[in-house]
Amino acid sequence: MSAQSPTMMTEPTPGRRRSKPGSQTALRARNQQRLLEALLTGGPQTQAELSRTTGLSNATVSNIVREMSQAQLVNTEPTTSSGRRALSVRLNDTGAVAAGIDIGRRHVRVVLATLGYQILEEASISLPLGHTADEGMDAAGELFNRVLADAGVERHRVLGAGVGIPGPIDRRTGTVVRGAILPEWVGVNMREDLAARLRVPVFFDNDANLGALAQVTWGPHGGCENLIFVKVASGIGAGLVINGSLFYGHVGVTGEIGHATISDHGLVCRCGNRGCLETVASTSTMIDLLSRTAAEPVSTADIMRQAAAGDPATLRVVDDAGMAVGRAVAGIANTLNPEVIVVGGSLTGLGDTFLDPIRRGLLRHAVPLIGETTTVTMSSLGDRAEALGAASLVLAQAGAVL
Template structure:
């Protein structure tokens, strides 16, 4: 178990059922901005909050009034520069949000307070091909252990944001065909996890949560149009558009790994041929490199071999990076993002992977789009998806003000 502070420095977009740009969504974003200013800067006057957040004093006053009524903050009279003022302090009330990331071979659980400070976290391995029941059992047992070790009562839990590597039909909470965990397809994980954990549960694709984490805990909180690309056994993308996660019609968005790269290529697990995953996933890289290796390889081995200058590994990564850049270019041409962030188990490669991705983007994107889009590595490593789960919970007004 690790204990550390991970408070964000700027406000983050919130996953919202409201349309991006609506008054309700705007108010939620502004409220989150004030919460995070108080979380990082401590009690402040309304004038100080206005200066720090860039909001008008009238907007701050109106939002603080509502937050005070809901119990999110406490206000008290004070003086500032010899004048009467109102000091605003954040109430955490001892409440805790849970983030859970379930991958093909791991589960990670994070506990954090309403001030976005991580209380504790831990990751444990899972057997490849695990069932939904096995993944749920592991997550539930790890959560109970962290609650015990941190001295957190169950009554303090606001809810759990849970990410899995696969498309989820948001109408039903069901995993659909194309998931990295085929054993989970057809299972209503929203209902299953809610019954087992006995707290409010919010289910999402892991790439969506990774995107949310980048603009909450990462250095990109001011970015309103972002693509987060998680590269692993599968390749998925989370989209932040106009400051909010984009879900499309039924929630099946960002399936970058199923972009056709080679129409005569290998059959993909989705049933199509020549998808990006068949040429650029870590599973494909490992399969190629094991042909000349005398031992089984893992994603960390790819990083180690590349940093050591292994020629075959560098060639595989260059080919994969170009393909990923090409696929990203098609998305960039549609939405014109400010920033593309690469996440997953290969972030330690730095420019070794970034350079070919950038070349692929520049080669296939409209020139002005490619040249004006920044591509960088994620700063949160394999914690991103679980931290995004925490952010989902804390973005729910009905819970965070409980």
């Protein structure tokens, strides 16, 4: 690695000078490091939010921000928070970047982000359905190279690549487990195979987890302690932010809302059970249902178009799917009582047409107090949520390492 990368953390800034432990200078350096980590992990935020996440007083945060701003480590800009005027703090661009890669059943998307959570470059390509793991990883590697070249970013400036996989990952072994949307990927050791192609440090996670992470880093839910992100696409999964952090449970397989039993004697699911939410409300199921009476196979884009045009069968299928998602979401809400449930995936463009039945399903099946106090909203990050969350994964790791 060149001496320039990643530059920011090794420059002799006031807070990085060697200092006697226990001294005032050492204390200031420690506090500055905490702010730095909070900004890397949580993205740009107001001084009040920084005070909450670091546990430092408002006055201390304000002093450190002034120092860091004078040293050109951060920049500040006026914003409003809960209707009040506030100062948003963002890390300055240092040339170091994080890559976020989202590998789906039919696409790969790559984003490059600065330490200040600004997008430098972004691209996506389609993948053939049923591609092998090798083909998928090759495509990700090639697109990553192209994006680096387009952005004029040298590889040694990349802190790492976060990679989202549409399937549960066994964190004990680092492999995709049975039940993944991509059966071709089951058992593949992502860590080694991807690192070899990308030639940067690789961090990976389930795509729904990354969608959840994106909501509290890139999205509008920065201060949210307990948030559920539900991704509805060819498969259905949820990512859980609990007490402000992604939650992984015992072996790493959490938020498997796609396999909540909805219909006792429903269709057989790829997990081996029957009548799972995925067999009722995934886009694959909607496509199957609507293709039956159509002249030619229906696509997700057709669903969007037909719903907008008011086609009764499409609206009915979307409504039924939404109610089923809402019912399963009620199960999670009854368990975890989150502040916010964010719906993402490939149908976010449907807006209230899809959100209304989800809300109805939630209210019908949740304990009243929970139904009334849970906010349900559509992801404002569209189909970029997973790639953005993947970049956040790298930035959060950078905070711990640097």
